[in-house]
């Protein structure tokens with residue numbers, strides 16, 4: 088327990104947002120060249136925006152407070168009116184975890200279609216949900232949103248051909264294609280392709296610096312110059328016009344330096360962990376979903392629920408070890424563990440041992 092009363096974990100696998108800035112990031116914050124970004128005078132932010140848009144093969148970038156803000160701004164720019172809808176997967180972050188910002192703030196109808204286990208949405212389902220705007224009873228579809236990697240499908244990587252097929256499906260229909268690329272760098276590392284190749288079919292891409300890249304705060308939204316100019320105006324409206332935020336952008340620049348090696352280690356840790364978990368009686372893992380830095384596993388023992396296992400893991404003295412481990416339960420049987428730059432391979436072993444010790448009591 089910290090002095091502030093919240094629980095601290097020796098091994099925190101609840102999310103890749105739990106990382107704190109590295110010594111190198113803290114140093115970069117101290118020495119960052121700063122200016123007022125609302126006047127477009129913060130050199131560190133300008134460097135970060137240029138670096139990210141170059142990596143993604145887009146004209147411009149915009150540093151924003153969060154991935155949620157990046158997605159919301161994209162919806163607002165792509166749907167400039169009150170008579171529009173967007174199509175996203177039912178397991179998408181936009182649908183499940185963004186407090187209906189698309190509806191409440193952007194004023195669009197959000198139409199969800201089923202996500203398949205590989206993170207895709209069937210092309211047929213998209214076709215069925217699409218409205219051309221000619222019918223008087225219906226909103227016009229203005230945006231389709233995909234997610235890569237797909238968090239709630241287990242951090243799975245979207246097939247690049249699939250993304251190109253979606254692009255083709257909506258060609259010349261005045262519909263934008265947006266990518267929630269919170270973890271696009273994980274997808275790029277998993278496929279050994281440049282991130283720009285994965286971003287190519289999309290009009291806009293939002294990338295989180297604060298997930299597996301390991302920075303403390305922020306996302307970068309990328310797209311055409313015109314798109315980013317509009318997003319910039321609306322960012323001010325949302326209260327996201329920040330002054331010397333180069334102190335934060337400095338960490339983003341450090342995070343992008345040599346990300347391939349770091350991210351590959353996290354992918355390896357997720358797989359090592361999954362292989363250990365699947366050998367524990369009472370637990371199971373669908374190895375086909377373990378592609379990046381996320382491992383979902385399920386409890387298949389009637390005597391213990393996912394929630395109870397999570398609870399026991401958070402106690403120092405349980406099972407056969409004295410470390411505590413943070414993971415998150417999703418529903419009665421599923422548990423998610425996320426790997427990030429502040430988890431070592433030794434900690435992966437220790438976490439798996441802790442879990443095995445607890446499960447052996449049931």
Ligand SMILES: *Cc1c(COP(=O)(O)O)cnc(C)c1O
Nearest residue numbers: 153154155156180238267269295
């Ligand atoms: C975390 C996440 C976001 C939102 O990022 P925040 O910075 O937490 O707002 C969006 N999409 C996906 C897939 C995410 O995992």
